Amino acid sequence: MKLYSFSPTPNNRKVEAFIRHFGLPVEIYSMGFREQENRTEGYRRMNPMGKAPLLVNGDFCLWESNAILCYLATLHPETGMLPNDPRGRADCDRWLYWQAFHLINTVIAVRARSKTAEKDVELNIGVLNGQLEDREFVLGDLSIVDFAIAPYLIGRHGQAIDYEPYPNVRAWLDRCNQLDGIVATVFRPKGK
Known part of the structure; x- marks a missing residue:
């Protein structure tokens, strides 16, 4: 492959x-x-x-x-990264769709300093923060959902978002930033 x-x-x-x-x-x-x-x-x-x-x-x-x-x-x-029961798979799919339709638009709105950015962040980062209450990762255990969402909020794409009001998201991002695959894909300009 x-x-x-x-x-x-x-x-x-x-x-x-x-x-x-x-x-x-x-x-x-x-x-x-x-x-x-x-x-x-x-x-x-x-x-x-x-x-x-x-x-x-x-x-x-x-x-x-x-x-x-x-x-x-x-x-x-x-890898154990994809739930194999119908309910778990549906929950996984929900968060993948959420990332593709809602989170991406929130990040775009924030970077463009759109009038809707603040409301988009409150809604979408707030929803993610609620999901992460008492959970280490979005579905509870590490899954493809964490790999799908984290890159949008790590690095330059998510730097403009104030995570102070979202402690669960901050803690989750800290955990994601320790994953070997995330660490290995940090963008480094050539020669650095």
Whole structure:
């Protein structure tokens, strides 16, 4: 398997972090967006969206980061990162959808200094804070959900959010920042 990635972005980082955390047998290829590798005809055949990440497994090409996380967790049940009961899986899916639709828009609103940013943070970071009450991780135990959400709130993407009113989120981020896969995917400019 091969992952085409562009590490600094949260969608790429979440997949790379998961792969690295568990030492999964996936080759990680760092794409050159300056060279516009994602716009080549060959790449667009694999991913018509022309974005990263993209996972290639034989003749199967999978794009969309949360779909890739689910696929890898399904291929590697030994990681224990994907609930196998219907209720647990539905809860997992709920948080993956929440990240893809609500959290991403909150982060965008904060970075753009949108008029709705404060309300978006209060709602969405507040919801996450409530979920983390008496829990180490979003679903209780570490799961793909933590790998999906954390990269949006770690680093430059989440720096503009004041986490002071959200102690459960702060504590969770501290735990996520200690995960081997998260640590391994911290963006470092070349030569640093």
